[in-house]
Amino acid sequence: MPRSFFGGLWDAVKPPPAAQRPGSRKKKLRRRQKRLLYGTALVAFLGSLSWGIYSYVAGGPQRADNEYQAGVRLMGPGRYKDAVAQFTRAIKISPQLPNAFLERGISHRYLNENAQAMADFNQAIALNPNLARAYSARGSLFREQGDIRRAVDDFTKSIQIEPNVDAYYERGQTYEDLGEHQKAIDDYNMAISEMRGAPEVYRARSLARRKLGDMDGFTADQQTAYQLEHPR
Numbered sequence: 001m002p003r004s005f006f007g008g009l010w011d012a013v014k015p016p017p018a019a020q021r022p023g024s025r026k027k028k029l030r031r032r033q034k035r036l037l038y039g040t041a042l043v044a045f046l047g048s049l050s051w052g053i054y055s056y057v058a059g060g061p062q063r064a065d066n067e068y069q070a071g072v073r074l075m076g077p078g079r080y081k082d083a084v085a086q087f088t089r090a091i092k093i094s095p096q097l098p099n100a101f102l103e104r105g106i107s108h109r110y111l112n113e114n115a116q117a118m119a120d121f122n123q124a125i126a127l128n129p130n131l132a133r134a135y136s137a138r139g140s141l142f143r144e145q146g147d148i149r150r151a152v153d154d155f156t157k158s159i160q161i162e163p164n165v166d167a168y169y170e171r172g173q174t175y176e177d178l179g180e181h182q183k184a185i186d187d188y189n190m191a192i193s194e195m196r197g198a199p200e201v202y203r204a205r206s207l208a209r210r211k212l213g214d215m216d217g218f219t220a221d222q223q224t225a226y227q228l229e230h231p232r
Helices: 005-013 024-058 060-075 078-092 098-112 114-127 131-145 148-161 165-175 180-196 198-211 216-227
Strands: none
Touching: 005 098, 024 165, 060 078, 060 098, 060 180, 078 098, 098 114, 098 131, 114 131, 131 165, 148 165, 165 198, 198 216
């Protein structure tokens, strides 16, 4: 069928197919180059992002320790509320830090927040069942709450893990609460063997000796405590 006049005119003026246009190959090449460039940039960005995430996660323990150490420094001047916030930051970074829970619990105790303190001591022990100081801290709280037997159990556990002055002294005080004065004296003796320069232990032992009728022992311990408190 012969082409119409307008059909022939369109055939004459219509643009050639893309494959036949001048420079089409160069355009395709540039498009490939752009895609390659964009792809390379994307791969580099994702690699950098992955490395950044890895570095951040890998550096978590160090950042957590930095926060923990800052909290410990705040406890010295008695800034316990700030210390609690600092230990909480450390725990958020690394929830498996028993010492952070322990120190936060001690800070809570100074703030008279005993429920929070008990929760932190329990968590510290759950994370590290061999953390002697955590048992001593929890035992002291049990004693304050009148749960004497559980206090004795915790001080005993602390001593079994690591014999220490605080646990011996605190358990001795707890035995005093129970009226078991000789057991108290035995613990004070052990505390003194661990550290002879603690006047409060001598005073505590002197009182236990007096209750057992040992007035010579009472006087001797009182004198030793005084000399330690007033060195020449």
